[in-house]
Amino acid sequence: xxxxxxxxxxxxxQVPPRPRTRLGLRRFPWVPYLFLLPGxxxxxxxxxxxxxxxxxxxxxxYHVLSPPEWVGLENYHDMxxxxxxxxxxxxxxxxxxxxxxxxxxxxxxxAILVNQKLKGIHLFRVAYYLPVVTSMVTVSITWNYLYHESxxxxxxxxxxxxxxxxxxxxxxxxxxxFAVALVESWKSMGFYMIIYLAGLQSVPQDLIEAARVDGANxxxxxxxxIIPMLRPFVALCVVMAGMxxxxxxxxxxxxxxxxxxxxxxxxxxxxxxxxxxxxxxGYASAVGMVLWVILLVLSILNFRLSHGGERMQ
Amino acid sequence: MKSxxxxxxxxxxxxxxxxxxxxxxxxxxxxxxxxxxDGPITLEFWTINLKKDFSDYIQGLIQSxxxxxxxxxxxxxxxxxxxVDRKLxxxxxxxxxxxxxxxxxxxxxxxVDQDALAPVDGLLQPNDLNAYFANLRQGLTFNGKLxxxxxxxxxxxxxxxxxxxxxxxxxxxxxxxxxxxxxxxHGKLIHQKLSNVYGSNTFPNIMLMVAEGLPILSPDKKxxxxxSPQHVQFVQKFVDAYKTGAISSGVIGKEERSLPQNLENEQxxxxxxxxxxxxTKIEKNAPNVFQKIKxxxxxxxxxxxxxxxGIQTLVVPKASAHPKEAADFAKFVxxxxxxxxxxKLVPIFPxxxxxxxDPFFTQFEVKTKQDEARKIMVSSMKEVVSDTLGxxxxxxxxxxxxxxxxxxxxxxxxxxxxxxxxxKKWNESLAQSQ
Numbered sequence: 001x002x003x004x005x006x007x008x009x010x011x012x013x014q015v016p017p018r019p020r021t022r023l024g025l026r027r028f029p030w031v032p033y034l035f036l037l038p039g040x041x042x043x044x045x046x047x048x049x050x051x052x053x054x055x056x057x058x059x060x061x062y063h064v065l066s067p068p069e070w071v072g073l074e075n076y077h078d079m080x081x082x083x084x085x086x087x088x089x090x091x092x093x094x095x096x097x098x099x100x101x102x103x104x105x106x107x108x109x110x111a112i113l114v115n116q117k118l119k120g121i122h123l124f125r126v127a128y129y130l131p132v133v134t135s136m137v138t139v140s141i142t143w144n145y146l147y148h149e150s151x152x153x154x155x156x157x158x159x160x161x162x163x164x165x166x167x168x169x170x171x172x173x174x175x176x177x178f179a180v181a182l183v184e185s186w187k188s189m190g191f192y193m194i195i196y197l198a199g200l201q202s203v204p205q206d207l208i209e210a211a212r213v214d215g216a217n218x219x220x221x222x223x224x225x226i227i228p229m230l231r232p233f234v235a236l237c238v239v240m241a242g243m244x245x246x247x248x249x250x251x252x253x254x255x256x257x258x259x260x261x262x263x264x265x266x267x268x269x270x271x272x273x274x275x276x277x278x279x280x281x282g283y284a285s286a287v288g289m290v291l292w293v294i295l296l297v298l299s300i301l302n303f304r305l306s307h308g309g310e311r312m313q
Numbered sequence: 314m315k316s317x318x319x320x321x322x323x324x325x326x327x328x329x330x331x332x333x334x335x336x337x338x339x340x341x342x343x344x345x346x347x348x349x350x351d352g353p354i355t356l357e358f359w360t361i362n363l364k365k366d367f368s369d370y371i372q373g374l375i376q377s378x379x380x381x382x383x384x385x386x387x388x389x390x391x392x393x394x395x396x397v398d399r400k401l402x403x404x405x406x407x408x409x410x411x412x413x414x415x416x417x418x419x420x421x422x423x424x425v426d427q428d429a430l431a432p433v434d435g436l437l438q439p440n441d442l443n444a445y446f447a448n449l450r451q452g453l454t455f456n457g458k459l460x461x462x463x464x465x466x467x468x469x470x471x472x473x474x475x476x477x478x479x480x481x482x483x484x485x486x487x488x489x490x491x492x493x494x495x496x497x498x499h500g501k502l503i504h505q506k507l508s509n510v511y512g513s514n515t516f517p518n519i520m521l522m523v524a525e526g527l528p529i530l531s532p533d534k535k536x537x538x539x540x541s542p543q544h545v546q547f548v549q550k551f552v553d554a555y556k557t558g559a560i561s562s563g564v565i566g567k568e569e570r571s572l573p574q575n576l577e578n579e580q581x582x583x584x585x586x587x588x589x590x591x592x593t594k595i596e597k598n599a600p601n602v603f604q605k606i607k608x609x610x611x612x613x614x615x616x617x618x619x620x621x622x623g624i625q626t627l628v629v630p631k632a633s634a635h636p637k638e639a640a641d642f643a644k645f646v647x648x649x650x651x652x653x654x655x656x657k658l659v660p661i662f663p664x665x666x667x668x669x670x671d672p673f674f675t676q677f678e679v680k681t682k683q684d685e686a687r688k689i690m691v692s693s694m695k696e697v698v699s700d701t702l703g704x705x706x707x708x709x710x711x712x713x714x715x716x717x718x719x720x721x722x723x724x725x726x727x728x729x730x731x732x733x734x735x736x737k738k739w740n741e742s743l744a745q746s747q
Contacts, residue, residue: 063427064402064405064406064427065402065405065406065427065428065429066427066428144571148573149562149563149573149574150509150573150578150580168562168563168573170566171562171563171565171566171573173723173725256567257567257568258567259565259566259567259716259719260565260566260567260719260723261716261719261720261723261725262716276399277709278706278709279402279423279427
């Protein structure tokens with residue numbers, strides 16, 4: 001198709017949809033890439049180079065103050081024989097098993113709750129979202145008091161007759177990981193609620209109306225109309241919660257420091273401990289690579305599911 | 314699926330390529346090649362958290378030194394307390410080493426293990442070094458070399474009891490526990506009478522074993538020896554105490570500073586070995602509890618010594634361009650006169666014997682609990698022994714020991730098993746470091 005010359009009058013309907021710049025994108029097709037450069041440079045410098053450097057370091061013995069010494073697969077071999085690594089890996093998946101259902105199911109109901117057209121409902125939305133923007137350090141310190149042997153949680157449970165004596169939630173190997181996972185989940189619920197809320201507001205009202213006309217009650221509408229329509233959002237939340245639960249760190253650092261008896265140590269905390277407490281950067285990088293592979297798999301899953309979501313739209 | 318495989322393969326190739334490139338960027342250790350300069354010397358001096366309250370004092374020191382040494386300029390950098398080891402590590406790794414660094418003695422082994430510090434006995438004269446307490450120097454000596462100049466510290470431990478809880482438990486507050494057995498016995502009685510109060514937060518660690526005169530290492534420091542029947546018996550006391558409430562249920566927590574039961578919340582009645590700064594902390598945070606606190610001498614073990622957990626030191630990184638001048642400045646900062654002036658500003662203790670002989674420490678009126686504590690601390694300075702063993706990976710090994718003791722207290726392992734497992738870990742590490 002030939003383009004009209006400027007001297008020829010152009011009917012409005014024939015104006016090409018893409019705006020033209022003074023530079024002229026056709027003459028300089030690389031111009032848009034210039035705009036991408038700062039972002040790409042930022043990613044390369046602060047994300048990719050450190051990540052690739054970590055991969056290289058995972059094949060070395062490196063204690064920061066002397067140059068890395070190439071040891072091949074020794075760190076990976078040590079890792080396979082290290083009970084601390086296996087325990088941390090198991091705990092990382094345990095966090096996932098505990099946190100994913102909490103971050104997928106509860107926010108869905110919170111979203112349905114705050115999607116009502118009620119006076120002052122914005123206040124509730126803000127209230128549920130507030131923990132998301134609160135510092136994890138602050139949240140951990142507050143929950144530390146709640147979990148205290150003479151704290152509010154024990155007081156309530158004893159008052160309600162659920163417990164007969166107080167529990168040291170963070171010092172008991174049987175409860176510590178659940179206690180940490182609860183804090184993490186509580187803080188993130190508002191974020192997942194917002195995702196569901198966006199999904200809920202995109203559900204066609206006529207479908208809901210049609211179900212209502214057919215005699216469906218509120219529960220049936222949720223179960224048979226709303227939840228199926230939210231399937232892509234549920235899938236997205238599952239993957240994001242899975243990735244988030246793999247990267248739990250601040251709460252472990254603040255509440256338990258990996259204890260008691262490493263029962264809350266996950267891969268992220270183990271990497272921190274190996275790298276910055278024990279200065280064993282090579283080995284820490286090898287553990288980091290395992291975490292990277294797990295997150296890569298989850299990212300691919302996320303990518304595919306979100307594409308699936310687009311197809312469903 | 315095929316496209317995914319090719320993308321991942323491409324990523325791996327890129328990763329290896331960039332990894333190799335990035336590896337080239339890691340700075341080489343220039344510890345053996347210090348920078349040389351012909352002009353006036355600038356020494357970079359790092360302190361920990363002193364700028365806010367002691368800026369005038371430090372600036373005064375710097376001005377005096379610069380006046381006496383016109384060819385030297387001091388660049389003062391104040392670093393937040395919890396970050397100094399990481400910042401120093403980063404500076405050394407980047408080849409930007411400071412010249413004089415204030416380092417807590419607990420952080421010292423990490424840098425000694427990395428061969429990052431210059432021995433100060435190679436930089437200062439023996440006469441200069443004799444000015445410092447021998448028992449403090451001993452704790453800073455690794456493989457026969459003094460690795461840091463001792464500076465100030467919080468003083469020897471003191472003991473504290475809550476007189477109110479003592480009375481409620483039917484005990485005499487004028488007869489505080491004199492040793493570990495008494496402390497555990499008092500704790501047991503207190504918990505029997507007052508169910509929500511525990512005895513103390515005393516934990517069976519290496520420091521207490523040393524204080525009890527139980528050996529930790531073989532004389533050549535090649536083997537750990539803390540799993541004898543005497544050691545088992547010692548730890549068993551704590552297991553029994555844990556069950557009876559003579560030590561608190563939260564003592565198994567990892568972070569000592571935030572143990573759930575403590576003197577401030579009156580859930581613990583006895584502190585056998587506490588830094589005197591805790592007294593001020595209680596006064597500030599829980600003034601009503603402070604009224605009930607009685608200051609006592611610290612618990613001495615059977616060895617008759619008082620362990621000192623951490624002191625502030627000055628170190629000279631090997632990578633310093635001017636190690637001799639740096640050591641001279643460190644000597645100036647820690648001179649008896651300058652330490653005395655510092656001690657008059659804040660309740661700290663000096664590392665030089667001469668400073669402690671000043672009337673400021675020997676002749677003062679005992680009016681407050683802090684004064685009582687100070688009197689006890691001055692009198693026990695000679696019994697103090699630094700709490701370091703001088704082995705590689707010491708902090709990691711101590712952490713591993715504590716973790717085994719936690720498992721023992723929680724009933725996950727027998728005492729013998731816990732000690733055997735800890736000995737095994739220590740011996741593996743000791744064998745590697747030889």
